[in-house]
Amino acid sequence: DVKVTQSSRYLVKRTGEKVFLECVQDMDHENMFWYRQDPGLGLRLIYFSYDVKMKEKGDIPEGYSVSREKKERFSLILESASTNQTSMYLCASSLSYTRNQPQHFGDGTRLSIL
Amino acid sequence: AQSVTQLDSHVSVSEGTPVLLRCNYSSSYSPSLFWYVQHPNKGLQLLLKYTSAATLVKGINGFEAEFKKSETSFHLTKPSAHMSDAAEYFCVVPHSGGYQKVTFGTGTKLQVIP
Numbered sequence: 001d002v003k004v005t006q007s008s009r010y011l012v013k014r015t016g017e018k019v020f021l022e023c024v025q026d027m028d029h030e031n032m033f034w035y036r037q038d039p040g041l042g043l044r045l046i047y048f049s050y051d052v053k054m055k056e057k058g059d060i061p062e063g064y065s066v067s068r069e070k071k072e073r074f075s076l077i078l079e080s081a082s083t084n085q086t087s088m089y090l091c092a093s094s095l096s097y098t099r100n101q102p103q104h105f106g107d108g109t110r111l112s113i114l
Numbered sequence: 115a116q117s118v119t120q121l122d123s124h125v126s127v128s129e130g131t132p133v134l135l136r137c138n139y140s141s142s143y144s145p146s147l148f149w150y151v152q153h154p155n156k157g158l159q160l161l162l163k164y165t166s167a168a169t170l171v172k173g174i175n176g177f178e179a180e181f182k183k184s185e186t187s188f189h190l191t192k193p194s195a196h197m198s199d200a201a202e203y204f205c206v207v208p209h210s211g212g213y214q215k216v217t218f219g220t221g222t223k224l225q226v227i228p
Contacts (some may be wrong), residue, residue, distance in 0.1 A: 004157070031214050043204075043218045090157055094214040100146035100165055101214055102206075105157035 002027040004106040006091050012112045019078040021109050023091030030096035032074035033103060034058075034066065036087040043090065049074055050096060081113045116141045116207045120219035128227045133177075133192040135222045137205035140186065147188045148206040148216075149179055158204065164188060175199070200226045 007022035025032065033048040035058075045058030047066040055066050063085060067075040074093075078085055088110050092103040121136040139147060146165045150158040162173025169181045175198075179190045190203060205219040 006157075009155075033215075042220050045215070048215065088155075092158075096214060100163075100208050102148050102160050102163050103158075103214065103216060104160065105150075107157045108155070110155065 002029070002093070002104040004091055004093055004104050006089075006106040006109050008109050009107060010110050010112075012114060013078075013081050014114050015080075015082055017078075017081045019081050019111070019113075021076040021078075021089055021091075021111070023074045023076070023093075023106055024072050025074075025093040025104070026072065027093065027095075027104070028071065029093035029104075030071075031094045031103075032068065033092040033094075034064075034074065034076045035090045035092065036060070037090055037108075038087050046076065083113050085111065086113045087111060116145055116209060116217055118147075118205045118207045118217060118219040120203075120205050120222050122222050123220065124223045124225065126225040126227060127195045129197055130194050133190070133195045133199065133224065135190040135203050135205075135224065137188045137190065137219060138186050139188060139205075139207055141207065143210070145207050147179075147181065148208075149173065149177070149188075149190050150204045150206060151175075151201045152204065152221075153201045161190070161203075195224075195226045197226050197228065200224055 004025045034046045035043045049055045049068040065077045091106045094103045095101040117140045119138045148163045149161040172178045209215040
């Protein structure tokens with residue numbers, strides 16, 4: 001089974017801090033994704049990566065950056081955390097070389113910015 | 115562009131009665147489709163996927179879905195609800211472009227009454 005592991009289940013940070021959310025997958029997937037999930041707004045794509053050191057902006061990249069130095073690890077960075085970034089963050093991964101592969105999700109990180 | 119519409123934001127059933135969660139899709143071609151389940155404070159788990167091999171797809175935990183091209187539907191069903199089925203369910207369609215991006219439905223919250 002695919003395992004996607006997010007480093008923290010719950011995280012509390014202060015405004016202005018630089019925040020790192022880590023995600024690791026163990027199935028050699030090419031694609032990795034970061035989403036945020038908010039009540040009434042559903043899941044929104046922040047960034048995704050289709051290979052090491054490659055990244056693409058999703059629908060809401062403002063205030064975020066990402067890093068993919070190794071294939072199995074995809075990090076989301078909040079450059080200067082703000083209260084409107086309080087949310088549930090979900091990481092996912094998928095295969096690339098065949099069409100229509102499902103994404104596999106981690107358990108999420110519930111981030112609170114005070 | 116591909117899209118999905120989940121027709122009910124909330125569904126309530128009694129334990130032991132059938133479950134029906136509705137999803138309609140819009141696509142210029144015959145798409146793949148997925149159903150995911152999300153339990154409180156957890157990530158999304160793949161329930162089942164349709165990839166054109168068979169129109170009736172069986173998934174985990176007794177769920178199944180039938181792809182009906184004439185009705186552009188992919189409804190999720192289960193003959194007998196269990197308390198552990200209480201969760202939010204998402205219908206998902208892949209994008210036609212690369213990178214395995216997807217579009218999520220808005221979700222249906224299933225309540226199971228004892």
